[in-house]
Amino acid sequence: MTSSSNLHNLRVAIVGAGPAGIYAGNILTSAVHAAGGTVVIDLLESLPAPYGLIRYGVAPDHPRIKGIVNSLHEMLDAGTTRFIGNVEVGRDIALDELRERYDAVILATGAIRDAVLDIPGIDLPGSYGAADFVAWFDGHPDVPTEWPLDQREVAVIGNGNVALDVARMLAKHAVDLRSTEIADNVLAGLEASAVTDVHVFGRRGPADIKFTPIELRELGEVPNVDIVVHDEDFAYLEGLTPANNQLKVMLRILNSWRTRESTGASRRLHLHFYHSPVEVLGEERDGAVHVSGLRFERTEPTGEGSAVRGTGEFREIAVQQVYRAVGYYGTPVVDAPFDERAGVVPNVEGRVKNAVATGDAQAPVVPGLYATGWIKRGPVGLIGHTKSDAMETIAHLVADAQAGVLPARRVDDDVLALLEEREVEYTTWNGWLALDAHERELGASHQHTRERVKVVPRDEQVRISRSGALVL
Secondary structure (H helix, E strand, O other): OOOOOOOOOEEEEEEOOOHHHHHHHHHHHHHHHHOOOOEEEEEEOOOOOOOOHHHHOOOOOOHHHHOHHHHHHHHHHOOOEEEEEOOOEOOOEOHHHHHHHOOEEEEOOOEEEEOOOOOOOOOOOOEEEHHHHHHHHOOOOOOOOOOOOOOOEEEEEOOEHHHHHHHHHHHOOHHHHOOOOOOHHHHHHHHOOOOOEEEEEOOOOHHHOEOOHHHHHHHOOOOOEEEEOOHHHHHHHOOOOOOOHHHHHHHHHHHHHHOOOOOOOOEEEEEEOOEEEEEEEEEEEOOEEEEEEEEEEEEEEOOOOOOEEEEEEEEEEEOOEEEEOOOEEEOOOOOOOOEOOOOEOOEEOOEEEOOOOOOOOOOOEEEEEEEOOHHHHOOOOOHHHHHHHHHHHHHHHHHHHHHOOOOOOOOOOOHHHHHHHOOOOOEEHHHHHHHHHHHHHHHHHOOOOOOOOOOOOHHHHHHHHHHHOOOO
């Protein structure tokens, strides 16, 4: 079989076709070619379509952010990386079977599950993870097509951009989403929404929010929605000098809302700071205990950075639904090392370690196995971090190939032969182009012209993709 002692005839599989995986493939191609080598890259994705959280994790009213798809499209359209969709590693093909066929495997599965919020009542009916709601309003094929928006008062726990996206989508009127790529079932669900008041709770103060200025400014521009803030939450800001211009802008926006008069809008979005969740309260309805409120402990700054402490003052706020947006948790790959505590693949600068905990410095590296993106470093950072992250991982992969420490391939058969033998209905790049064109045609023909209308059911996506093209 072929040895990987250099960069000639290198074969690499990347698991996950979100930005992390696509950037890794693009950077690897450039690095190998620059060194005079050759590389074949297969990008395996569990969903029928590429782009990961850019397609299924960004609110539909943010087309500016979705512009990132254009650059990702160009990378895949160049033909140097082969897209193989609707294939789940650990179900359709084992990790060991990939490692037999490739010199190296890069894990780029990201983080799509919600982090745990360990408080009493968090599992009551009416309590949800933000990631599940985001997946629903983004038309993810593996979540129910309907979402219960039958309550008036809703809480969102968290002070990051995901919390803000969730709150905005809950408060926004469906009519203002008709021009987006939102799926028809999601639009219908939002049109029937009973929500009138959305409460966003942060454990820290206004100076420690994790929003971006653009996200915050856009919140105040949502039609027919009043923003409500509370003067008591700004008492600790007296004499504070913002640490940077970004924070200065956000505090200016928040302070402007303090003096804004109510417009009598039909919906309200309340921002609460210095509230640490203690318990989700419940009451019996329809023969079961459902969410009825939230209990918080009021917090205050300790004076040491952004740290806060409890004041001993407890408050209860009536809500009938709760969404926790306290972070994402990594998506493990079957048979790959995984740190359950941190929610990442244990690694050293992208080289995967055969360890349960990332803190085990003595754990050996798994030859030929790498990680990049959120599954490598946790769910922090933006697209720019994903690029630099991939560069670090790829630098080590290339160095290992040049040093001759990658394991030799034991099987030279094309992975597609194995998938076809197992009758796996994989999708391809040309198949995605067919699905993309189909969604755009749906948008153009819609009564409210849109860029696209997403096809949601997995089987329908696969059917359109496979009938469109199977040329690789």
